[in-house]
Amino acid sequence: MHEPPKTLTPSEDVATAALTLGVAADTGSSDKPRSLWSDAWHDLRRNPMFIVSAALIVLLIVVAAFPGLFTSTDPKFCDLTHYNGGRAPGHPFGFDRQGCDIYSRVIYGARASVTVGILVTSGVVLIGGAIGALAAFYGGVVDSLLSRFVDVFFAIPLLLGAIVFLQAFPFRNIWTVIAAIMLLGWPQMARIMRGAVISVKESDFVTAARALGASDMRILGRHILPNAIAPVIVVATISLGLFIVLEATLSFLGIGLPSSTVSWGGDINDAQSSLRSAPHVLLFPSVALSITVLAFMLLGDAVRDALDPKLR
Amino acid sequence: MAASRTDEPILEVRGLVEHFPLTKGILFKKQVGAVRAVDGIDMKLYKGETLGLVGESGCGKSTTARLLMRLDKPTAGQILFHGEDIAQLSGKALKAVRRNIQIVLQDPYSSLNPRMTVGDIIAEPFQIHKDVAPKGSRRKMVQDLLEVVGLNPEHIHRYPHQFSGGQRQRIGIARGLALRPEIIVCDEPVSALDVSVQAQVINLFEKLQKEFGLSYVFIAHDLSVVRHICSRVSVMYLGKIVETGDEEQIYERPTHPYTQALLSAVPVPDPTLRGHRDQIMLEGDVPSPANPPSGCRFRTRCWKVQDICAVDEPELIVHEGLDHPSACHFADIRRVIETHVVG
């Protein structure tokens, strides 16, 4: 159907007047090629929220990968004589109910959280993204079926579903936890991707690619996905923090990671009984968890602002 | 038809139909009606000429563009490219045809992938049709194309948003030209551009036509632009062609009431004509293409309407005493505009 000839609306004329796009006139005022990604990166670098959260996350990953750099104490070496002990030289956070060094357990606990967070998010983006993209791209019956499939999983509450899933296994390890969260977390990503692909699919440049004879794979991979990925990245970044909380919650409930694995959630669970008498046992793993989640949420916010086309 | 060509048309459309089903249903959709966007049209395009397709919203010209490009499969009808029907083609055969028919789109701000460099955008046709240009020569070909459309070949690493609207449209043209097609379908290629830039792009189209022997199907709603660039014109209304002729016949001797109304409404930048123009005011709105009027589709807004118009759909034929086809029972010449010859 005929699209009305586009001339600028008053607000667009204003934007042109403000000219935030920095369009290069023939005068060649902008000499370096500037992709939208590099523009976003340029904005991010100047955003204090990004710098702080990125620094925290980098620290977290280093801690998770090389805990030995931060502490020489064995987190599993527990001496009951130090039961709920307070600060002591070499043990800045004190001791927990079993006499284990809390500082060391906070350091080593990062690994579980980071691993779960990254693996679950990757899995969710890949599975959910693939299903959402295919549903949106092919449309029709394919979309109807896949969307109903997504809806079914979407309706299952994340935590309850994870609990039920985990009960099915006689053993507990990090992989069941990852699988549980992934299984119930992918629908959201599928929906985000589906929405993004649907809006990009109708773009003129996709039409132009089809007119050239591009294959479906090329159109999906070269044209649609790079332009649809932005909202997925934003949601993934924020969700990462939520997945970590979820794992901690499951461990807290006693059905997540086994107690043989050092985890913040497990430690928070153990600290419940000592809440009155020795609050520091609960404090440190909780703060670690909170800071981690906050860092990812701030990162997600900063990335969303940088990638938001309306602010460009 | 006056001055008809003796050679065969390189593109011919016969009885082209495109109905978009209107559906209801959640999982399995049921058809409850159809939008009759294109309802049986015939067209001929000869080598080296520019055929204009004009009409207003809902007339079906953009849908026709998509059908010619085989972006959609027609519901019925034939599209003959050098005599071969491409209407129902698919797969490799269709891909091969695409080398010969390309498109330039309307909106310079959305027709280029913002995440690809200009060089990649223009090189993509070579990546899709690998046999057109060997890998080593592609970069040079891209730079040549940039030069041909009047852009700096050194800008191949830049991104679309670093160019103005007119420049982006040139990039789109370069992309369309890459495979050296015979035909380029231009879908409102200058409507979204500023007035001072439109002239640049129009002139570019003409220059490229001469240089590369291109034939254009030029789709537009701006009759002034169409007159300037097209040698023959077809006027569309609600999915049908109501009049076809060469530029002189349509602009100086229009015979269909809709064509006449359309021409009378085109603004002319000449205040001395105020009060002296033959102005035909149409009333009412364009009917819905899902439910077009019986008989002649224009009858609900036509001042010549008679009973026969509701019953008998007029055929697009050359009526007695006239020199080009018109789909009206009462086709008659009315010189709506006063043409002046320049130069």
Next chain:
Amino acid sequence: MSHTETNTNPVPGIPVDDVRAGEDPNALVLDVENLHVEFRTRDGVAKAVNGVSFDLRPGETLAILGESGSGKSVTAQAIMGILDTPPGYVTQGSVRFRGTELLTLPEKARRRYRGEKISMIFQDALSSLNPVYSVGFQIGEMFRVHRGASRGDAKKKAIELMDRVHIPAAHDRVNDFPHQFSGGMRQRIMIAIALALDPEIIIADEPTTALDVTVQAQVMQLLADLQVESKMGLILITHDLGVVADVADKIAVMYAGSLIENAPALDLYGSPAHPYTERLLAAIPRVDLKGQELYTIKGIPPNLTHIPTGCAFHPRCPYAQRPICVEQVPSLHDVSEGRRSACHFWKETLDGSIKNR
């Protein structure tokens, strides 16, 4: 609904003898003087409007002509007082409505002028009308808010207005929603809203650009008829030289935020006094010409954060002369009664001798 009329267009906007009660027919209804508007952005200060002056008499039609980025819409928004602040700021100038300075009025007082004395219609009626309220409600809002009318009275008035703008079966359609109307009808609804309180001026910002040409003709005819009926002034903002030729009494041409020429319509088209106007006229295809050659203007309009030195048009002007055009900003020279041009060589442009250089 199914017939058409052939008419020869009455020349619109000529002030008629009968005057609005008690008002001097020759007094200026709007007087804009030396208006400056800036946009302060992270990429710099964009000078969107640089010293624009024009006036309007009752019943007159002024066209502000310019391409994108010329500042024409910003000028209108500054007059209406609907500029986005931040980032837009009126830094200088005055806008007087029948002698009252609008720019210094407090917002509450300003609002009384907006809609009642000066109203505005926009390009895209679909996004300017609220999709969740019926059209009758939106038209009636003017009466409920400004005149304290009751819902019932407001609705009656809405139907009256819809009739006045020739929306068929207004009584039946008053409760319909914007999306149920065609583009042309929606534009009429916007005009109805603008007309509601009998303003003295309507500012129309690209009112017909998004419409089909036959609908455009209907809408422009409607505006012309309404003007004659109520002696309303019309400021038409557009880039379309054809539409302007049909309706404008006088024209102000804007480029890169500045007024570069103003003249009565016949003079502007017949003998332009600025190279930009002259080149623009040579660059547009005309439906009544055969064998036309389109002369292009090279380059593109400038980035408003980096307006060229001297004459803003000099990089694109085929007649530019160093050093004067590059260094000196041309002032608005008086060409004749009611005509001004901001070009160092306006005389040569006017008599055509500039082409021989």
